[in-house]
Amino acid sequence: MIRTLLTVERPRPEAVRNHAGAWRFAVLTVCFGAFMGQLDASIVTLTYQALREEFHTTLAAVQWVSLSYLLTLVALLVPIGRFSDVHGRKLMYLYGFAVFTLASAACGLAPTLAALVGFRVVQAAGAALMQANSVALVTTSAPPGRMRAALGMQAAGQAIGLALGPTVGGAIVATLGWRWVFWINVPVGILSLIAGHYLLPRTRERARTSCTDTVGVALLAAATTCALLALSVASGLGTPVWTAAVLGAAAAVAGWAFLRRQSRHPDPLIDLxxxxxxxxxxxxxxxxxxxxxxxxxxxxxxxxxxxxxxxxxxxxxxxxxxxxxxxxxxxxxxxxxxxxxxxxxxxxxxxxxxxxxxxxxxxxxxxxxxxxxxxxxxxxxxxxxxxxxxxxxxxxxxxxxxxxxxxxxxxxxxxxxxxxxxxxxxxxxxxxxxxxxxxxxxxxxxxxxxxxxxxxxxxxxxxxxxx
The missing domain is CATH 1.20.1250.20 (MFS general substrate transporter like domains)
Structure with a gap:
């Protein structure tokens, strides 16, 4: 029973599936994810000063609370999208909400900056599961004549999250503290999980294979991470300055290897x-x-x-x-x-x-x-x-x-x-x-x-x- 629940997409209740507004229910559920993703993107920068004071560190170190999240997204979006086409977009989307919510709670409990950065990587993996499937869920839920309206609703959710982030973040940091910037995701995530289980449609058409270039994913992650680490070292990360040159060289080599592999791989991440x-x-x-x-x-x-x-x-x-x-x-x-x-x-x-x-x-x-x-x-x-x-x-x-x-x-x-x-x-x-x-x-x-x-x-x- 538990295995089936975790590996098989569950159908919507018949009353929901046959309702005239079923597609709107599905799109609004996806809007929760769009809202949370953009809210999180614009809210975290308001915590930088508080994090610097609590962990007694530099801005170059604190920026990795954002960079670790963004780098993980860049590396995972494409392969997760292909994996979801095979194993079910609804299932992966709900897994994303679960991972994102649990990681948000862990971020709020982080005892050190290193732990916070690590939890942010996990949180980004959950966000990638959501973002890689959001547009597909919207377009497959909406009737052909309402697709533009459905995508507009999703864009509105993103815009509201992006716009509220600075104000909400500033108020939370000033009154409750920086940890609540992450804990605020928990109740929204729980509600979204419940809504998604009952309101999102199952994946009707699936790809036959999720074969992707895992070596290419690793090279892309290495190139982007080394390049941004080099910038961080130059920004005062606290490591010897010569490491910036080493990291820059490593980024260049990984980037060259990535482009060379993409030009030769039959199913590349980026078609050059x-x-x-x-x-x-x-x-x-x-x-x-x-x-x-x-x-x-x-x-x-x-x-x-x-x-x-x-x-x-x-x-x-x-x-x-x-x-x-x-x-x-x-x-x-x-x-x-x-x-x-x-x-x-x-x-x-x-x-x-x-x-x-x-x-x-x-x-x-x-x-x-x-x-x-x-x-x-x-x-x-x-x-x-x-x-x-x-x-x-x-x-x-x-x-x-x-x-x-x-x-x-x-x-x-x-x-x-x-x-x-x-x-x-x-x-x-x-x-x-x-x-x-x-x-x-x-x-x-x-x-x-x-x-x-x-x-x-x-x-x-x-x-x-x-x-």
């Missing part, structure tokens, strides 16, 4: 040929830059305001302007931008807006009353750029490669987020005080300029549709 289809390669680079610019301020602003003795609650309220702007633009841009603008023009306008907002961020005095203005503008610009840029990438791919393209977009999102955390931390370490804030803002500005450069027209590949 797809990167040469029109704007796919440049679009993925632009997406990485966009997510870097989105998440960099989530580290920069709380650290700088804490240095100026601004409370966690106030810092959270200031930082909320960024995800609120992103959520507003992502949901309303379709109605407000000129109808004649294609995705590439929208991408270009969004990237240019990012540059203007970051210039304003550098020029304005660092004050809690003024920072929401450039942060809101930056969020609005990114809310235009990122969806349009992702659309450019996906439209340049053939339908048969849609899943592979979606996996690459998810990987660049994770890498961009991780690099945003690492790049800002490095800039703050190399230049102290106000100079560090300006230097970190300049780094973000440079990546925004690179994002704008990726929107330049590209020569279409034969057989590839123009965006």
């Amino acid at each position: 040929e797809l990167l040469h289809r029109g704007p796919v390669g440049t679009g993925l680079l632009g997406g990485l830059c966009g997510y870097l610019v989105l998440f960099g301020p989530l580290v920069l602003v709380p650290v700088e305001l804490a240095r100026r003795h601004v409370s966690s609650i106030s810092a959270g309220m200031v930082l909320t302007a960024l995800p609120v702007g992103f959520a507003l633009a992502a949901t309303l841009a379709e109605r407000l931008l000129p109808l004649g603008w294609d995705d590439r023009r929208r991408s270009r306008a969004g990237a240019a807006g990012c540059i203007g907002a970051l210039v304003l961020l550098v020029l304005l005095p660092v004050h809690a009353a003024l920072l929401p203005v450039p942060l809101l503008l930056l969020g609005l610009a990114l809310g235009v750029f990122i969806p349009a840029n992702n659309s450019v990438v996906m439209h340049a791919l053939p339908r048969s490669a849609a899943a592979a393209g979606g996996g690459m977009v998810n990987m660049t999102r994770g890498l961009g987020t991780a690099l945003g955390v690492a790049a800002v931390t490095l800039a703050l370490h190399l230049a102290h005080g106000t100079a560090g804030y300006v230097a970190a803002s300049a780094v973000l500005l440079a990546f925004a300029a690179l994002a704008l450069a990726t929107t330049a027209p590209t020569r279409p590949t034969a057989g590839a549709p123009e965006s």
Whole structure:
């Protein structure tokens, strides 16, 4: 009985399955996961100062509470997606909620920073089980004519979680302490597990094999981990400086081996040929830059305001302007931008807006009353750029490669987020005080300029549709 419960997808009750709103129930259940994932992504940076004080360590060490989570996501999303196609997306999604919830409770009990980082790796494995299956569960639950509405509901869940993260995180850290940032996931996770068991549909069509490139997964994880460890050492991690060069060399070797294997493997994690289809390669680079610019301020602003003795609650309220702007633009841009603008023009306008907002961020005095203005503008610009840029990438791919393209977009999102955390931390370490804030803002500005450069027209590949 227990073995069957743990290995076989259970059907929904007949009353739920035959209800006219059954697909809405399923999509709302997935929205819980979308909400939790984005809430967790934007809430944890508010704990950095409290973690530094409790564990008496540096910002370079504390950033691994975020980086360990992001690196695990990058490594696991694609292989878990393929595994779930064989063994059942509902089953894996529910396992994800269970792992995420238990790991969240463990994070709140962590006695040391090393233990917290380890529990975050486990938590990310649960998040990967959820994220790898969320879109598939939404699209298979909704009727064909309601798919866009269903995906819009999921995007709304993500936007709400991202927007509430800074405010909720600041309030929790200031009143209950940083441990409750993780414990808040527990009751939501339990409710979601129960809802998922009764409301999510079983997997009707399954793939025959989940064969994937495990060596490629290991090489990708090694390359990204070594590269970010090298940045952390340079940011003051507390290890000999020469180890940064060793780690950088190891990252380069692992990266070269990964690309070489992908070019030869019959079922690669990343189809390198797809990167040469029109704007796919440049679009993925632009997406990485966009997510870097989105998440960099989530580290920069709380650290700088804490240095100026601004409370966690106030810092959270200031930082909320960024995800609120992103959520507003992502949901309303379709109605407000000129109808004649294609995705590439929208991408270009969004990237240019990012540059203007970051210039304003550098020029304005660092004050809690003024920072929401450039942060809101930056969020609005990114809310235009990122969806349009992702659309450019996906439209340049053939339908048969849609899943592979979606996996690459998810990987660049994770890498961009991780690099945003690492790049800002490095800039703050190399230049102290106000100079560090300006230097970190300049780094973000440079990546925004690179994002704008990726929107330049590209020569279409034969057989590839123009965006």
